Amino acid sequence: xxxxxxxxxxxxxxxxxxxxxxxxxxxxxxxxxxxxxxxxxxxxxxxxxxxxxxxxxxxxxxxxxxxxxxxxxxxxxxxxxxxxxxxxxxxxxxxxxxxxxxxxxxxxxxxxxxxxxxxxxxxxxxxxxxxxxxxxxxxxxxxxxxxxxxxxxxxxxxxxxxxxxxxxxxxxxxxxxxxxxxxxxxxxxxxxxxxxxxxxxxxxxxxxxxxxxxxxxxxxxxxxxxxxxxxxxxxxxxxxxxxxxxxxxxxxxxxxxxxxxxxxxxxxxxxxxxxxxxxxxxxxxxxxxxxxxxxxxxxxxxxxxxxxxxxxxxxxxxxxxxxxxxxxxxxxxxxxxxxxxxxxxxxxxxxxxxxxxxxxxxxxxxxxxxxxxxxxxxxxxxxxxxxxx
Amino acid sequence: xxxxxxxxxxxxxxxxxxxxxxxxxxxxxxxxxxxxxxxxxxxxxxxxxxxxxxxxxxxxxxxxxxxxxxxxxxxxxxxxxxxxxxxxxxxxxxxxxxxxxxxxxxxxxxxxxxxxxxxxxxxxxxxxxxxxxxxxxxxxxxxxxxxxxxxx
Numbered sequence: 369x370x371x372x373x374x375x376x377x378x379x380x381x382x383x384x385x386x387x388x389x390x391x392x393x394x395x396x397x398x399x400x401x402x403x404x405x406x407x408x409x410x411x412x413x414x415x416x417x418x419x420x421x422x423x424x425x426x427x428x429x430x431x432x433x434x435x436x437x438x439x440x441x442x443x444x445x446x447x448x449x450x451x452x453x454x455x456x457x458x459x460x461x462x463x464x465x466x467x468x469x470x471x472x473x474x475x476x477x478x479x480x481x482x483x484x485x486x487x488x489x490x491x492x493x494x495x496x497x498x499x500x501x502x503x504x505x506x507x508x509x510x511x512x513x514x515x516x517x518x519x520x521x522x523x524x525x526x527x528x529x530x531x532x533x534x535x536x537x538x539x540x541x542x543x544x545x546x547x548x549x550x551x552x553x554x555x556x557x558x559x560x561x562x563x564x565x566x567x568x569x570x571x572x573x574x575x576x577x578x579x580x581x582x583x584x585x586x587x588x589x590x591x592x593x594x595x596x597x598x599x600x601x602x603x604x605x606x607x608x609x610x611x612x613x614x615x616x617x618x619x620x621x622x623x624x625x626x627x628x629x630x631x632x633x634x635x636x637x638x639x640x641x642x643x644x645x646x647x648x649x650x651x652x653x654x655x656x657x658x659x660x661x662x663x664x665x666x667x668x669x670x671x672x673x674x675x676x677x678x679x680x681x682x683x684x685x686x687x688x689x690x691x692x693x694x695x696x697x698x699x700x701x702x703x704x705x706x707x708x709x710x711x712x713x714x715x716x717x718x719x720x721x722x723x724x725x726x727x728x729x730x731x732x733x734x735x736x737x738x739x740x741x742x743x744x745x746x747x748x749x750x751x752x753x754x755x756x757x
Numbered sequence: 758x759x760x761x762x763x764x765x766x767x768x769x770x771x772x773x774x775x776x777x778x779x780x781x782x783x784x785x786x787x788x789x790x791x792x793x794x795x796x797x798x799x800x801x802x803x804x805x806x807x808x809x810x811x812x813x814x815x816x817x818x819x820x821x822x823x824x825x826x827x828x829x830x831x832x833x834x835x836x837x838x839x840x841x842x843x844x845x846x847x848x849x850x851x852x853x854x855x856x857x858x859x860x861x862x863x864x865x866x867x868x869x870x871x872x873x874x875x876x877x878x879x880x881x882x883x884x885x886x887x888x889x890x891x892x893x894x895x896x897x898x899x900x901x902x903x904x905x906x907x908x909x
Contacts, residue, residue, distance in 0.1 A: 464852055465851075465852070467851070467854040467855065467856045469857070470857050470870075470871060473869065473870050473871055474870065476869075477869050477870060496803050496807075497803060497804065497807040498803040498804070498805075498806035498807040498810065500807070501806075501807040501810035501811060502806070502810050505810050505811075505813065505814040508814065509814070514814065514817045514818050514821060515817040515820070515821060518817075519864070545898070546898050549897065549898050549900075550851070550852075550898075551868075553877065553878040553879045553894055553900075554858075554868050554873055554877060554878075554879045554880075555868045556877060556878075557863050557866060557874035557875075557876035557877040557880065562878070569897045572897045573897055632806070633801040633803065633806055634801075635801065
Protein backbone atom coordinates (compact mmCIF):
# COMPACT_ATOMS: atom_id res chain seq x y z
CA UNK A 369 0.00 0.00 0.00
CA UNK A 370 2.91 2.35 0.70
CA UNK A 371 3.95 2.22 -2.95
CA UNK A 372 0.53 3.65 -3.89
CA UNK A 373 0.82 6.37 -1.25
CA UNK A 374 4.21 7.44 -2.62
CA UNK A 375 2.73 7.50 -6.11
CA UNK A 376 -0.23 9.57 -4.90
CA UNK A 377 2.15 11.99 -3.23
CA UNK A 378 4.16 12.29 -6.43
CA UNK A 379 1.00 13.07 -8.42
CA UNK A 380 -0.36 15.59 -5.90
CA UNK A 381 3.11 17.16 -5.85
CA UNK A 382 2.36 18.39 -9.39
CA UNK A 383 0.03 20.97 -7.86
CA UNK A 384 3.14 22.67 -6.44
CA UNK A 385 4.17 23.46 -10.00
CA UNK A 386 0.82 24.37 -11.50
CA UNK A 387 0.13 28.13 -11.47
CA UNK A 388 -3.46 29.18 -10.94
CA UNK A 389 -4.94 30.00 -14.32
CA UNK A 390 -6.83 33.12 -13.28
CA UNK A 391 -3.52 34.86 -12.52
CA UNK A 392 -1.85 33.57 -15.66
CA UNK A 393 -4.51 35.09 -17.91
CA UNK A 394 -4.20 38.30 -15.90
CA UNK A 395 -0.45 38.28 -16.61
CA UNK A 396 0.60 38.17 -12.96
CA UNK A 397 4.30 37.38 -12.77
CA UNK A 398 5.27 34.28 -10.83
CA UNK A 399 1.71 33.63 -9.63
CA UNK A 400 0.70 31.31 -6.81
CA UNK A 401 0.31 27.62 -7.53
CA UNK A 402 -2.70 25.42 -6.82
CA UNK A 403 -0.77 23.85 -3.91
CA UNK A 404 -0.23 27.29 -2.36
CA UNK A 405 -3.90 28.13 -2.71
CA UNK A 406 -4.87 24.86 -0.99
CA UNK A 407 -2.49 25.65 1.89
CA UNK A 408 -4.02 29.02 2.74
CA UNK A 409 -7.58 27.84 2.01
CA UNK A 410 -7.08 25.03 4.57
CA UNK A 411 -5.87 27.52 7.19
CA UNK A 412 -8.70 29.96 6.46
CA UNK A 413 -11.17 27.07 6.60
CA UNK A 414 -9.83 25.92 9.96
CA UNK A 415 -9.70 29.36 11.64
CA UNK A 416 -13.06 30.54 10.31
CA UNK A 417 -14.76 27.19 11.06
CA UNK A 418 -13.52 27.55 14.64
CA UNK A 419 -15.10 31.01 14.81
CA UNK A 420 -18.37 29.56 13.47
CA UNK A 421 -18.39 26.49 15.75
CA UNK A 422 -18.14 24.07 12.83
CA UNK A 423 -16.20 20.78 12.67
CA UNK A 424 -12.63 22.00 12.10
CA UNK A 425 -11.18 18.61 11.11
CA UNK A 426 -13.82 18.18 8.46
CA UNK A 427 -13.27 21.64 7.01
CA UNK A 428 -9.49 21.11 6.86
CA UNK A 429 -9.97 17.78 5.11
CA UNK A 430 -12.45 19.25 2.62
CA UNK A 431 -9.94 22.02 1.94
CA UNK A 432 -7.11 19.55 1.33
CA UNK A 433 -9.29 17.47 -1.00
CA UNK A 434 -11.21 20.16 -2.89
CA UNK A 435 -8.71 20.91 -5.68
CA UNK A 436 -6.78 17.62 -5.91
CA UNK A 437 -8.75 16.81 -9.07
CA UNK A 438 -6.88 19.65 -10.77
CA UNK A 439 -3.78 17.44 -11.03
CA UNK A 440 -5.29 16.22 -14.33
CA UNK A 441 -8.32 18.45 -14.88
CA UNK A 442 -6.34 21.68 -14.51
CA UNK A 443 -7.67 24.93 -13.15
CA UNK A 444 -10.70 26.49 -14.87
CA UNK A 445 -11.80 30.13 -14.87
CA UNK A 446 -15.19 31.61 -15.89
CA UNK A 447 -13.39 33.36 -18.78
CA UNK A 448 -12.01 30.22 -20.44
CA UNK A 449 -14.76 29.69 -23.01
CA UNK A 450 -14.58 33.29 -24.28
CA UNK A 451 -10.86 34.11 -24.19
CA UNK A 452 -9.81 36.32 -27.13
CA UNK A 453 -6.52 35.85 -28.97
CA UNK A 454 -5.39 39.47 -28.96
CA UNK A 455 -3.68 40.81 -25.87
CA UNK A 456 -5.56 44.12 -25.96
CA UNK A 457 -8.96 42.40 -26.16
CA UNK A 458 -7.93 40.14 -23.30
CA UNK A 459 -7.07 43.15 -21.14
CA UNK A 460 -10.49 44.66 -21.89
CA UNK A 461 -12.27 41.39 -21.14
CA UNK A 462 -10.56 41.16 -17.74
CA UNK A 463 -12.22 44.44 -16.77
CA UNK A 464 -15.68 42.89 -17.04
CA UNK A 465 -17.43 40.00 -15.35
CA UNK A 466 -18.55 37.43 -17.96
CA UNK A 467 -22.29 36.73 -18.21
CA UNK A 468 -23.81 33.55 -19.62
CA UNK A 469 -27.27 32.30 -20.51
CA UNK A 470 -28.89 29.80 -18.09
CA UNK A 471 -28.20 27.02 -20.62
CA UNK A 472 -24.52 27.95 -20.97
CA UNK A 473 -24.21 28.07 -17.19
CA UNK A 474 -25.69 24.57 -16.82
CA UNK A 475 -23.42 23.30 -19.56
CA UNK A 476 -20.24 24.91 -18.11
CA UNK A 477 -20.96 23.59 -14.63
CA UNK A 478 -21.78 20.09 -15.84
CA UNK A 479 -18.67 19.93 -18.02
CA UNK A 480 -16.42 21.13 -15.20
CA UNK A 481 -17.94 18.70 -12.70
CA UNK A 482 -17.63 15.70 -15.01
CA UNK A 483 -14.09 16.56 -15.99
CA UNK A 484 -13.03 16.99 -12.37
CA UNK A 485 -14.80 13.83 -11.25
CA UNK A 486 -13.03 11.81 -13.91
CA UNK A 487 -9.71 13.37 -12.95
CA UNK A 488 -10.24 12.69 -9.25
CA UNK A 489 -11.18 9.06 -9.90
CA UNK A 490 -7.97 8.62 -11.91
CA UNK A 491 -5.92 10.21 -9.13
CA UNK A 492 -7.37 8.15 -6.28
CA UNK A 493 -7.67 4.87 -8.19
CA UNK A 494 -4.51 3.28 -6.70
CA UNK A 495 -5.48 4.07 -3.09
CA UNK A 496 -7.27 1.75 -0.66
CA UNK A 497 -11.08 1.66 -0.78
CA UNK A 498 -11.33 3.54 2.49
CA UNK A 499 -9.08 6.40 1.35
CA UNK A 500 -10.76 6.53 -2.03
CA UNK A 501 -14.16 6.76 -0.39
CA UNK A 502 -12.99 9.42 2.04
CA UNK A 503 -11.42 11.70 -0.59
CA UNK A 504 -14.34 11.26 -3.00
CA UNK A 505 -16.87 12.10 -0.27
CA UNK A 506 -14.96 15.19 0.83
CA UNK A 507 -14.81 16.45 -2.74
CA UNK A 508 -18.53 15.73 -3.22
CA UNK A 509 -19.28 17.52 0.03
CA UNK A 510 -17.51 20.62 -1.34
CA UNK A 511 -19.07 20.36 -4.80
CA UNK A 512 -22.61 19.68 -3.65
CA UNK A 513 -22.44 21.53 -0.32
CA UNK A 514 -23.72 18.44 1.47
CA UNK A 515 -22.81 19.30 5.06
CA UNK A 516 -22.69 22.64 6.83
CA UNK A 517 -18.90 22.36 6.60
CA UNK A 518 -19.00 21.72 2.84
CA UNK A 519 -21.34 24.65 2.38
CA UNK A 520 -19.19 26.95 4.50
CA UNK A 521 -15.91 25.95 2.89
CA UNK A 522 -17.27 26.46 -0.62
CA UNK A 523 -17.47 30.15 0.34
CA UNK A 524 -14.28 30.28 2.46
CA UNK A 525 -12.36 28.81 -0.49
CA UNK A 526 -13.56 31.63 -2.74
CA UNK A 527 -12.62 34.15 -0.05
CA UNK A 528 -9.03 32.88 -0.31
CA UNK A 529 -9.26 33.51 -4.02
CA UNK A 530 -10.71 36.99 -3.51
CA UNK A 531 -8.06 37.83 -0.93
CA UNK A 532 -5.31 36.78 -3.35
CA UNK A 533 -6.82 38.95 -6.10
CA UNK A 534 -6.93 41.85 -3.68
CA UNK A 535 -3.32 41.31 -2.58
CA UNK A 536 -2.11 41.16 -6.19
CA UNK A 537 -4.03 44.32 -6.95
CA UNK A 538 -2.42 46.11 -3.97
CA UNK A 539 0.99 45.05 -5.23
CA UNK A 540 0.72 45.12 -9.05
CA UNK A 541 -2.49 47.07 -9.68
CA UNK A 542 -3.86 43.99 -11.45
CA UNK A 543 -6.07 42.04 -11.90
CA UNK A 544 -8.72 44.75 -12.38
CA UNK A 545 -10.81 44.53 -9.21
CA UNK A 546 -14.14 45.65 -10.72
CA UNK A 547 -15.29 42.18 -11.86
CA UNK A 548 -14.08 40.68 -8.59
CA UNK A 549 -16.32 43.00 -6.53
CA UNK A 550 -19.28 42.32 -8.83
CA UNK A 551 -18.80 38.57 -8.53
CA UNK A 552 -18.25 38.74 -4.76
CA UNK A 553 -21.44 40.68 -4.13
CA UNK A 554 -23.44 38.07 -6.02
CA UNK A 555 -21.54 35.13 -4.54
CA UNK A 556 -20.98 35.57 -0.80
CA UNK A 557 -23.82 35.49 1.68
CA UNK A 558 -22.23 34.18 4.85
CA UNK A 559 -22.06 37.01 7.45
CA UNK A 560 -18.48 36.24 8.52
CA UNK A 561 -17.22 36.16 4.94
CA UNK A 562 -19.20 39.26 4.05
CA UNK A 563 -17.48 41.05 6.93
CA UNK A 564 -14.07 40.11 5.45
CA UNK A 565 -15.29 41.50 2.14
CA UNK A 566 -16.28 44.71 3.90
CA UNK A 567 -12.83 44.98 5.47
CA UNK A 568 -11.26 44.82 2.02
CA UNK A 569 -13.56 47.66 0.95
CA UNK A 570 -12.35 49.84 3.84
CA UNK A 571 -8.78 49.04 2.93
CA UNK A 572 -9.43 49.86 -0.69
CA UNK A 573 -10.67 53.32 0.31
CA UNK A 574 -7.87 53.63 2.89
CA UNK A 575 -10.55 54.27 5.49
CA UNK A 576 -10.43 53.39 9.15
CA UNK A 577 -12.10 50.02 9.81
CA UNK A 578 -15.05 50.53 12.23
CA UNK A 579 -15.18 48.85 15.61
CA UNK A 580 -17.82 46.26 14.58
CA UNK A 581 -15.44 44.93 11.93
CA UNK A 582 -12.39 44.75 14.19
CA UNK A 583 -12.50 40.97 14.53
CA UNK A 584 -12.83 40.45 10.77
CA UNK A 585 -9.99 42.93 10.28
CA UNK A 586 -7.73 40.89 12.57
CA UNK A 587 -8.46 37.75 10.55
CA UNK A 588 -7.93 39.65 7.31
CA UNK A 589 -4.48 40.77 8.49
CA UNK A 590 -3.59 37.33 9.78
CA UNK A 591 -4.55 35.62 6.51
CA UNK A 592 -2.42 38.21 4.74
CA UNK A 593 0.58 37.16 6.83
CA UNK A 594 -0.13 33.48 6.07
CA UNK A 595 -0.11 34.45 2.39
CA UNK A 596 3.52 35.59 2.71
CA UNK A 597 4.49 31.92 3.03
CA UNK A 598 3.58 31.58 -0.65
CA UNK A 599 6.62 33.74 -1.37
CA UNK A 600 9.14 32.04 0.89
CA UNK A 601 11.35 29.62 -0.99
CA UNK A 602 12.60 26.79 1.21
CA UNK A 603 16.13 27.58 2.22
CA UNK A 604 17.41 24.00 2.23
CA UNK A 605 16.80 23.68 -1.52
CA UNK A 606 18.17 27.12 -2.28
CA UNK A 607 21.44 26.10 -0.58
CA UNK A 608 21.46 22.94 -2.70
CA UNK A 609 21.26 25.29 -5.72
CA UNK A 610 18.00 23.83 -6.98
CA UNK A 611 16.58 26.10 -9.65
CA UNK A 612 12.84 26.12 -9.09
CA UNK A 613 12.29 25.34 -5.46
CA UNK A 614 9.08 24.76 -3.55
CA UNK A 615 7.85 27.46 -1.20
CA UNK A 616 7.03 26.93 2.46
CA UNK A 617 3.30 27.10 1.59
CA UNK A 618 3.73 24.38 -1.04
CA UNK A 619 5.77 22.20 1.27
CA UNK A 620 3.20 22.56 4.07
CA UNK A 621 0.39 21.66 1.68
CA UNK A 622 2.23 18.53 0.59
CA UNK A 623 3.17 17.54 4.15
CA UNK A 624 -0.49 17.91 5.18
CA UNK A 625 -1.50 15.50 2.41
CA UNK A 626 1.10 12.96 3.57
CA UNK A 627 0.08 13.29 7.22
CA UNK A 628 -3.55 12.82 6.25
CA UNK A 629 -2.74 9.60 4.39
CA UNK A 630 -0.48 8.21 7.10
CA UNK A 631 -2.93 9.02 9.90
CA UNK A 632 -5.74 7.20 8.12
CA UNK A 633 -7.19 4.44 10.28
CA UNK A 634 -4.74 4.95 13.16
CA UNK A 635 -6.22 4.90 16.63
CA UNK A 636 -3.15 6.42 18.28
CA UNK A 637 -3.22 9.59 16.17
CA UNK A 638 -5.80 12.36 16.37
CA UNK A 639 -6.08 13.39 12.75
CA UNK A 640 -7.28 16.94 13.40
CA UNK A 641 -4.32 17.62 15.67
CA UNK A 642 -1.83 16.10 13.23
CA UNK A 643 -3.21 18.13 10.31
CA UNK A 644 -3.10 21.36 12.27
CA UNK A 645 0.52 20.69 13.26
CA UNK A 646 1.42 20.08 9.61
CA UNK A 647 -0.23 23.37 8.62
CA UNK A 648 1.44 25.49 11.35
CA UNK A 649 4.88 23.88 11.58
CA UNK A 650 6.63 26.56 9.51
CA UNK A 651 4.63 29.66 10.41
CA UNK A 652 7.51 31.27 12.27
CA UNK A 653 9.42 31.50 9.01
CA UNK A 654 7.52 34.54 7.76
CA UNK A 655 9.47 36.63 10.29
CA UNK A 656 12.44 34.48 11.24
CA UNK A 657 14.94 32.82 8.92
CA UNK A 658 14.43 29.14 8.20
CA UNK A 659 17.14 26.86 9.55
CA UNK A 660 18.23 23.81 7.62
CA UNK A 661 18.95 20.47 9.37
CA UNK A 662 22.65 21.37 9.18
CA UNK A 663 22.28 24.59 11.09
CA UNK A 664 21.67 25.31 14.74
CA UNK A 665 18.09 26.33 15.46
CA UNK A 666 17.64 29.96 16.32
CA UNK A 667 15.08 29.36 19.06
CA UNK A 668 14.70 32.96 20.16
CA UNK A 669 14.17 34.33 16.67
CA UNK A 670 11.67 31.61 15.88
CA UNK A 671 9.81 32.38 19.07
CA UNK A 672 9.59 36.03 18.09
CA UNK A 673 8.57 35.01 14.58
CA UNK A 674 5.63 32.91 15.66
CA UNK A 675 4.47 35.57 18.12
CA UNK A 676 4.50 38.18 15.37
CA UNK A 677 2.65 35.83 13.05
CA UNK A 678 -0.30 35.14 15.37
CA UNK A 679 -0.38 38.51 17.16
CA UNK A 680 -3.86 39.49 15.94
CA UNK A 681 -5.54 36.20 16.92
CA UNK A 682 -7.45 35.68 20.16
CA UNK A 683 -5.59 34.34 23.16
CA UNK A 684 -7.04 30.82 23.13
CA UNK A 685 -6.16 30.35 19.51
CA UNK A 686 -2.66 31.75 20.02
CA UNK A 687 -2.16 29.31 22.89
CA UNK A 688 -3.40 26.42 20.74
CA UNK A 689 -0.92 27.33 18.01
CA UNK A 690 2.02 27.64 20.44
CA UNK A 691 1.15 24.20 21.83
CA UNK A 692 0.90 22.64 18.39
CA UNK A 693 4.31 24.03 17.46
CA UNK A 694 5.88 22.85 20.67
CA UNK A 695 4.48 19.35 20.19
CA UNK A 696 6.10 19.34 16.77
CA UNK A 697 9.46 20.76 17.80
CA UNK A 698 9.87 18.59 20.89
CA UNK A 699 8.03 15.57 19.42
CA UNK A 700 6.00 15.81 22.62
CA UNK A 701 2.72 14.17 21.53
CA UNK A 702 2.11 11.18 19.21
CA UNK A 703 0.87 13.67 16.60
CA UNK A 704 3.85 16.01 17.05
CA UNK A 705 6.23 13.09 16.72
CA UNK A 706 4.49 11.70 13.67
CA UNK A 707 4.38 15.04 11.84
CA UNK A 708 7.97 15.92 12.71
CA UNK A 709 9.16 12.59 11.33
CA UNK A 710 6.82 12.77 8.32
CA UNK A 711 8.38 16.16 7.62
CA UNK A 712 11.85 14.63 7.53
CA UNK A 713 10.61 11.79 5.33
CA UNK A 714 8.89 14.11 2.86
CA UNK A 715 12.07 16.19 2.66
CA UNK A 716 13.92 13.05 1.70
CA UNK A 717 11.20 12.30 -0.86
CA UNK A 718 11.54 15.82 -2.28
CA UNK A 719 15.34 15.53 -2.33
CA UNK A 720 15.01 12.43 -4.49
CA UNK A 721 12.51 14.17 -6.77
CA UNK A 722 14.89 17.12 -7.24
CA UNK A 723 17.78 14.71 -7.77
CA UNK A 724 15.88 13.11 -10.67
CA UNK A 725 15.36 16.53 -12.21
CA UNK A 726 18.57 18.40 -11.43
CA UNK A 727 21.11 15.91 -10.08
CA UNK A 728 23.28 17.83 -7.61
CA UNK A 729 21.85 16.45 -4.34
CA UNK A 730 23.91 14.02 -2.24
CA UNK A 731 21.19 11.42 -1.65
CA UNK A 732 23.20 8.93 0.51
CA UNK A 733 24.05 11.59 3.08
CA UNK A 734 20.43 12.79 3.11
CA UNK A 735 19.29 9.21 3.67
CA UNK A 736 21.74 8.67 6.51
CA UNK A 737 20.76 11.89 8.20
CA UNK A 738 17.02 11.31 8.02
CA UNK A 739 16.92 7.55 8.69
CA UNK A 740 18.24 7.75 12.24
CA UNK A 741 15.45 10.11 13.26
CA UNK A 742 12.50 8.00 12.12
CA UNK A 743 10.80 5.65 14.54
CA UNK A 744 7.07 6.09 13.86
CA UNK A 745 6.02 2.80 12.20
CA UNK A 746 3.96 4.31 9.36
CA UNK A 747 6.49 7.02 8.60
CA UNK A 748 9.22 4.37 8.60
CA UNK A 749 7.24 2.29 6.13
CA UNK A 750 6.86 5.36 3.92
CA UNK A 751 10.56 6.21 4.23
CA UNK A 752 11.61 2.65 3.33
CA UNK A 753 9.43 2.76 0.25
CA UNK A 754 11.09 5.97 -0.97
CA UNK A 755 14.50 4.49 -0.22
CA UNK A 756 13.74 1.52 -2.43
CA UNK A 757 12.52 3.57 -5.38
CA UNK B 758 -26.00 28.28 14.65
CA UNK B 759 -29.02 30.43 14.11
CA UNK B 760 -31.97 28.68 12.43
CA UNK B 761 -33.15 30.55 9.39
CA UNK B 762 -36.39 30.16 7.52
CA UNK B 763 -35.88 28.68 4.10
CA UNK B 764 -38.35 29.83 1.49
CA UNK B 765 -39.15 27.24 -1.17
CA UNK B 766 -41.78 26.73 -3.83
CA UNK B 767 -44.34 24.03 -3.09
CA UNK B 768 -42.90 21.85 -5.88
CA UNK B 769 -39.31 22.24 -4.67
CA UNK B 770 -40.26 21.32 -1.11
CA UNK B 771 -42.13 18.25 -2.37
CA UNK B 772 -39.11 17.08 -4.40
CA UNK B 773 -36.77 17.62 -1.43
CA UNK B 774 -39.07 15.56 0.80
CA UNK B 775 -39.03 12.77 -1.77
CA UNK B 776 -35.24 12.96 -2.03
CA UNK B 777 -35.01 12.73 1.77
CA UNK B 778 -37.19 9.61 1.84
CA UNK B 779 -35.05 8.00 -0.87
CA UNK B 780 -31.85 8.71 1.08
CA UNK B 781 -33.34 7.25 4.27
CA UNK B 782 -34.36 4.12 2.37
CA UNK B 783 -30.86 3.78 0.92
CA UNK B 784 -29.30 4.15 4.35
CA UNK B 785 -31.59 1.50 5.78
CA UNK B 786 -30.77 -0.87 2.95
CA UNK B 787 -27.03 -0.43 3.44
CA UNK B 788 -27.08 -0.91 7.19
CA UNK B 789 -29.54 -3.79 7.32
CA UNK B 790 -27.08 -6.39 6.04
CA UNK B 791 -23.86 -7.41 7.73
CA UNK B 792 -21.41 -4.56 8.16
CA UNK B 793 -17.63 -5.09 8.17
CA UNK B 794 -15.85 -5.62 11.51
CA UNK B 795 -14.47 -2.38 12.95
CA UNK B 796 -11.12 -3.74 14.04
CA UNK B 797 -8.57 -5.56 12.00
CA UNK B 798 -5.87 -6.68 14.47
CA UNK B 799 -4.40 -3.45 15.96
CA UNK B 800 -5.66 -1.10 13.24
CA UNK B 801 -9.08 -0.14 11.96
CA UNK B 802 -10.36 -2.43 9.23
CA UNK B 803 -10.13 -0.57 5.84
CA UNK B 804 -13.43 -2.16 4.69
CA UNK B 805 -15.07 -0.82 7.82
CA UNK B 806 -13.66 2.67 7.19
CA UNK B 807 -14.94 2.64 3.59
CA UNK B 808 -18.33 1.44 4.81
CA UNK B 809 -18.43 4.16 7.47
CA UNK B 810 -17.48 6.81 4.91
CA UNK B 811 -20.43 5.81 2.72
CA UNK B 812 -22.80 5.96 5.68
CA UNK B 813 -21.32 9.26 6.85
CA UNK B 814 -21.98 10.89 3.48
CA UNK B 815 -25.55 9.60 3.51
CA UNK B 816 -26.00 10.85 7.07
CA UNK B 817 -24.66 14.28 6.16
CA UNK B 818 -27.05 14.50 3.20
CA UNK B 819 -29.98 13.32 5.36
CA UNK B 820 -29.12 15.76 8.17
CA UNK B 821 -28.92 18.67 5.77
CA UNK B 822 -32.19 17.84 4.02
CA UNK B 823 -33.96 17.32 7.35
CA UNK B 824 -32.75 20.77 8.39
CA UNK B 825 -34.02 22.29 5.14
CA UNK B 826 -37.41 20.57 5.37
CA UNK B 827 -37.76 21.49 9.06
CA UNK B 828 -37.09 25.17 8.41
CA UNK B 829 -38.89 25.38 5.07
CA UNK B 830 -41.70 27.82 4.47
CA UNK B 831 -43.79 27.53 1.32
CA UNK B 832 -43.56 30.58 -0.86
CA UNK B 833 -46.86 32.18 -1.73
CA UNK B 834 -47.17 33.89 -5.07
CA UNK B 835 -46.80 37.61 -4.32
CA UNK B 836 -49.75 39.91 -4.98
CA UNK B 837 -47.55 42.23 -6.95
CA UNK B 838 -45.83 40.03 -9.47
CA UNK B 839 -43.67 42.81 -10.81
CA UNK B 840 -41.86 43.03 -7.46
CA UNK B 841 -38.78 40.94 -6.62
CA UNK B 842 -39.33 38.49 -3.75
CA UNK B 843 -37.60 35.23 -2.84
CA UNK B 844 -38.44 32.76 -5.60
CA UNK B 845 -38.49 35.42 -8.35
CA UNK B 846 -36.77 34.84 -11.67
CA UNK B 847 -35.22 38.18 -12.48
CA UNK B 848 -33.74 39.32 -15.77
CA UNK B 849 -31.28 42.13 -15.20
CA UNK B 850 -28.93 44.21 -17.29
CA UNK B 851 -25.50 44.77 -15.76
CA UNK B 852 -22.70 46.67 -17.50
CA UNK B 853 -24.72 46.45 -20.73
CA UNK B 854 -25.06 42.65 -20.52
CA UNK B 855 -28.15 40.60 -19.74
CA UNK B 856 -28.19 38.09 -16.90
CA UNK B 857 -30.79 35.83 -15.35
CA UNK B 858 -31.03 35.28 -11.62
CA UNK B 859 -33.34 33.33 -9.39
CA UNK B 860 -33.49 34.76 -5.88
CA UNK B 861 -33.37 31.89 -3.41
CA UNK B 862 -32.79 31.15 0.28
CA UNK B 863 -29.18 30.79 1.38
CA UNK B 864 -29.14 26.98 1.46
CA UNK B 865 -30.49 26.82 -2.08
CA UNK B 866 -27.99 29.30 -3.51
CA UNK B 867 -25.66 28.38 -6.37
CA UNK B 868 -24.33 31.54 -8.02
CA UNK B 869 -22.61 29.52 -10.76
CA UNK B 870 -26.13 28.61 -11.93
CA UNK B 871 -27.57 32.08 -11.34
CA UNK B 872 -29.27 31.08 -8.07
CA UNK B 873 -28.44 34.14 -5.97
CA UNK B 874 -28.90 34.09 -2.20
CA UNK B 875 -31.37 36.55 -0.72
CA UNK B 876 -28.67 37.23 1.91
CA UNK B 877 -25.99 38.24 -0.60
CA UNK B 878 -25.47 41.98 -1.17
CA UNK B 879 -26.98 41.78 -4.68
CA UNK B 880 -29.87 39.56 -3.51
CA UNK B 881 -30.64 41.98 -0.66
CA UNK B 882 -30.50 45.00 -2.95
CA UNK B 883 -32.89 43.47 -5.50
CA UNK B 884 -35.54 42.37 -2.99
CA UNK B 885 -38.63 44.57 -3.08
CA UNK B 886 -37.62 46.29 -6.34
CA UNK B 887 -39.78 46.34 -9.47
CA UNK B 888 -39.44 46.00 -13.23
CA UNK B 889 -37.91 49.13 -14.70
CA UNK B 890 -36.02 50.10 -11.53
CA UNK B 891 -32.28 50.69 -11.56
CA UNK B 892 -30.71 49.18 -8.47
CA UNK B 893 -27.29 50.46 -7.47
CA UNK B 894 -25.02 48.08 -5.61
CA UNK B 895 -22.08 50.07 -4.42
CA UNK B 896 -18.98 50.02 -2.27
CA UNK B 897 -16.43 50.28 -3.41
CA UNK B 898 -17.32 50.23 -7.12
CA UNK B 899 -20.86 51.20 -8.04
CA UNK B 900 -22.70 48.78 -10.32
CA UNK B 901 -26.22 49.29 -11.63
CA UNK B 902 -28.60 46.34 -11.97
CA UNK B 903 -31.46 47.34 -14.29
CA UNK B 904 -34.48 45.11 -13.70
CA UNK B 905 -35.86 44.12 -17.11
CA UNK B 906 -38.23 41.32 -16.16
CA UNK B 907 -39.60 39.57 -13.08
CA UNK B 908 -41.34 36.19 -13.28
CA UNK B 909 -42.67 33.64 -10.83
